[in-house]
Amino acid sequence: MALESKNNPKIKFLDKLKKKSCRERYKTYLIEGHRELMRAFQANLVTEVYFCQKLFTDNTFHGSLEKLSSANIPMIEVGEQAYQKISIRENGDGLIGLGKPFVKPLDHIRQEEPGNPLIIAAESLEKPSNLGAIIRTAESAGATALAVLDASTDPYNPNTIRSSQGAIFSIPIIGCSSIAFDEFCHSNGLKIICTTPHGNRIYWEENLTNSLAIIVGSEARGLSDFWLRNTNSISVKIPQLGSSDSLNVSVATAVVTYEAVRQRNLIL
Numbered sequence: 547m548a549l550e551s552k553n554n555p556k557i558k559f560l561d562k563l564k565k566k567s568c569r570e571r572y573k574t575y576l577i578e579g580h581r582e583l584m585r586a587f588q589a590n591l592v593t594e595v596y597f598c599q600k601l602f603t604d605n606t607f608h609g610s611l612e613k614l615s616s617a618n619i620p621m622i623e624v625g626e627q628a629y630q631k632i633s634i635r636e637n638g639d640g641l642i643g644l645g646k647p648f649v650k651p652l653d654h655i656r657q658e659e660p661g662n663p664l665i666i667a668a669e670s671l672e673k674p675s676n677l678g679a680i681i682r683t684a685e686s687a688g689a690t691a692l693a694v695l696d697a698s699t700d701p702y703n704p705n706t707i708r709s710s711q712g713a714i715f716s717i718p719i720i721g722c723s724s725i726a727f728d729e730f731c732h733s734n735g736l737k738i739i740c741t742t743p744h745g746n747r748i749y750w751e752e753n754l755t756n757s758l759a760i761i762v763g764s765e766a767r768g769l770s771d772f773w774l775r776n777t778n779s780i781s782v783k784i785p786q787l788g789s790s791d792s793l794n795v796s797v798a799t800a801v802v803t804y805e806a807v808r809q810r811n812l813i814l
Contacts, residue, residue, distance in 0.1 A: 557628045576634070580610060580639050597641050604639075649694070650721070667693040669761060701719055735757055740761045740779045743784075746781050749782040752780060763795070
């Protein structure tokens with residue numbers, strides 16, 4: 547029988563998971579949307595599923611429910627009003643799940659990703675949508691990992707997951723401090739590229755073919771002095787030919803990341 551009431555204790559609990567403090571306390575988070583949910587399922591991260599068939603936007607969703615159910619994931623049907631209570635989207639597609647934690651320590655890269663890594667690192671981003679878009683770019687470019695440094699934006703925020711279109715479940719997400727990441731890069735021979743409008747070189751002038759970390763900062767403050775004055779790093783800029791003084795951080799990340807991909811493909 548479907549959970550119909552917005553005041554059902556389970557629905558109230560799910561609604562509370564929109565807050566970071568609640569996600570941290572219970573070690574779980576909301577995954578809304580068919581695409582996002584199925585990518586989380588492929589990564590073995592889904593623990594429960596809540597569905598409202600009246601809101602399904604595609605007939606294939608029923609087949610996805612069967613897949614999830616056959617994996618012994620609990621399935622709970624909810625009414626339309628109850629679904630709207632827990633949804634963060636204006637026009638949700640009727641599927642919301644709960645997920646297991648996925649943020650990993652730096653040691654994960656040491657253990658799982660030898661070779662010639664390309665790591666994107668985001669320092670103190672303010673907006674979940676920017677972090678999600680950067681994760682999407684990193685995954686699309688085949689990056690080794692995405693490191694969230696000195697996080698002020700929660701990777702488990704539903705808007706981060708949404709903006710990543712579920713790519714957050716398909717690339718290792720690392721959580722650590724800038725100091726720890728700098729030590730990791732230094733000890734593992736990674737070249738550090740810092741993106742800033744005040745960079746000394748244009749990004750395409752730099753050799754991006756070897757083991758590499760690309761560091762991006764918040765739109766409001768840019769990168770911290772820790773990175774800009776770091777003797778182990780090189781600052782690069784994207785030429786600004788118009789009146790704007792900088793690009794959106796997710797766009798800037800994509801520009802520099804795909805230059806690294808282009809250079810690496812030239813030597814394959």
